[in-house]
Amino acid sequence: MASLANKLQKLELLLKSQHSREVGYRKALREAILSMDHSMEAEVLKSLGDLHLQRGKLSKDSAEFDKAAGLYAAALLRCTDPDMGQTLEHRIGYMEKLSRQLLQGYTPHFVWLSPGYRGKITNNNVLRVAEFCSRLDLSFEKSSSVEETYTEMLVTSIESGDMFLELELLKSLGDLYLEKGKKTKDLSQFSKAAAMYGKALTRCQDTDTKQTLRHRILYMVKIWHAVIMRRRSSPNKSRLRGRWPNTQRQLGNNIKTDTEMQSQYKDHIKKGDSFLARVDLDSAEKHFGAALKTVHVKDAPAQQYQREVEPLCKLGDVYSKRGQQTGDGGDFIKAAALYNAAIARSTESDEFLNDKIVTAIKEVEPLFLKSTLGIQHIPSQDDTEKCKKQLKEMRDQIKLKMETIDQQLDPYVHDEDDPRVKEIEAKRAQAVRHLFENIAQERKKFISQLVEECVGLMGPPPCKYALIGLGSQATGLVTPYSDGETWSLPSW
Known part of the structure; x- marks a missing residue:
């Protein structure tokens, strides 16, 4: 984050030296690609989207909203940071709402978020792109910078998807x-x-x-x-x-052919299975990890991530067996995380594989209790569904409250210069603050309930302990979708 902050400061200095903020952002995008800085690339695309959103707000031009939508969607696809992704999703929601209000219900087009989108389809994309680049080459005779022209057109292509x-x-x-x-x-x-x-x-x-x-x-x-x-x-x-x-x-x-990669992948999976059958877990982990590296591609399309499902499941099996050998609860946590990562990458159509992964996830808990604590216990599916239902109800209530705030305290129904706008914004801010406080309290109750259930099953803790909420929980900015991590510290 500190590194990104420094880069953003440099970006601001760059923009001050440019005649146009858009020119500065285009140059910053090119530099981010050249340095393979994905976080900066997403940040610049978001900033370009903000620029077009501001223009659309002032001009009430639907084309500007479409450009902003394309840039936000492109930034979201490139984003690897969860917080940044959440910010972009909120920005997209705000843009849609603002567009509907200013343009009589118009919703911007951003097809990049559509499942399976592969680009603008015409009868002959090759011919269309070739003709465009040919015209672009002719314009270079009058252009002062070929590099700048290519970059400008690159941003235009991203805007339009x-x-x-x-x-x-x-x-x-x-x-x-x-x-x-x-x-x-x-x-x-x-x-x-x-x-x-x-x-x-x-x-x-x-x-x-x-x-x-x-x-x-x-x-x-x-x-x-x-x-x-x-x-x-x-x-x-x-x-x-x-x-x-x-x-x-x-x-x-990437230079390797797909055939070579597939051959290496199958070889590692086969050897990993052989070592796993012989309970040589270190060797099995080594080969399954190598198989995962073979098919993993950063910033890949969804279908590429589906190739990671099998090696992730195999690695989950390795850690589950290792936990049974060592009694280390951390191994079971890793197994559960790997299984969940696999199911997140699998498709809904592969029901057999999904059922297999779900079964493996269900088996982790009783194995953990038996191997780590010596407790024979079969978890009830009802308990799991109860927690999921409770969390869903909490999210639904928060969503309803958010919609109520949007309906009752919407400053955008008035003109910007209307004195009522500031009053409504102040009330809206206060309502949002109370909403966040309520979310934090409800989340604390939910976590406390989970801890009590664990103590009831595992027995009283062997020492004094404290459960402390940090991060967004501590600042009161937690959401019903925020994740949580736990750390065990000794008590002195």
């Missing part, structure tokens, strides 16, 4: 840096090319396009190597200001 054009522009930027590297022998240009090709590869879902990108990457590495060799053989050996392009670690697995 045109994935095909986005991929082509990322490739074009990579080609641009590669040509600069060939001409100037500047190794940093090869790193930039690798970053753009790598970004396109992670965004691409088409097998043929992926193969094209891999060939470009291999060609780029070949040229880079030739430049290095030429420098080393030069009588005036200048110091090499660069090594392997800094995205090679990211691209290493």
Whole structure:
């Protein structure tokens, strides 16, 4: 977070030096892609969305709201931080509400959040994108900066959700840096090319396009190597200001063919199963972990994450068996976490696999009680459903209260200059504050109930203990969807 804060400060300084905030944001987005800074990339896209949302609010132009929607959706897809994701979801909700109020019920279009979306579909995307890039090439004769023009069009493609054009522009930027590297022998240009090709590869879902990108990457590495060799053989050996392009670690697995990856994956799973059958848990964990690394791709589409289900389940089996051997409760916690991670990545259509994972999750608790505490106990499904029902009722009540606040204390029904707006905003803020206080209290009661149930089953604790709420629970900003972690500390 501290690192991100420093980057945001630099971004603000950059914006002050630009004639246009939009130009500054476009440059910041390009730099975030080049440095593979995903958090900064999402932050810049969110800021661009804010810019268009503000323009739409002032101009009441639906096109500005559509651009904001596209940018928010793109930021959400790239986001890996839960808090950032929650912020973006709130921002999208606010944008939709504001659009409906200002534009007579109009809802912005952001197809990027639609399941299975692969980009704007036309009769011939290849021809459409080729014609666009051809026109763009002709305009470069009048343009002062090819790099800036490509970046501007890249942002435009993200705004409109045109994935095909986005991929082509990322490739074009990579080609641009590669040509600069060939001409100037500047190794940093090869790193930039690798970053753009790598970004396109992670965004691409088409097998043929992926193969094209891999060939470009291999060609780029070949040229880079030739430049290095030429420098080393030069009588005036200048110091090499660069090594392997800094995205090679990211691209290493991607350069391999899908066939090679699948073969490696199956080999690791087979060996892991063999070691697991012999209860050689360390070796089994090593191979299942390697299988997971083989199929894991950062910022991948949903179907890619489905490949992670099997190795996650296998790793859950390893930790469950290890807990039975050691009696360490932490192993059972890891097993439960891995099983839940697997079921989160599985599809609803695979009922057999989902049932298998659910059964494994249910078996973890009695195994934990038996192995760690020596208690023979079969958990009641009714108890689990009771807690889920209670949590759902709590969330439904909070949602109803939020809707009531929106209906009764909505400052946007009045003009911005209306003196009643400030009064309504003050009352709304107070109502939201009371709502958060209520959520924090209800959550404390719920957690206390869970602790009492645990004590009732496991027996009285062996020492004095304290249960302290930190983070959003302590600040009173917790939500009915906030997660929780527990830490055990000794009592002195």
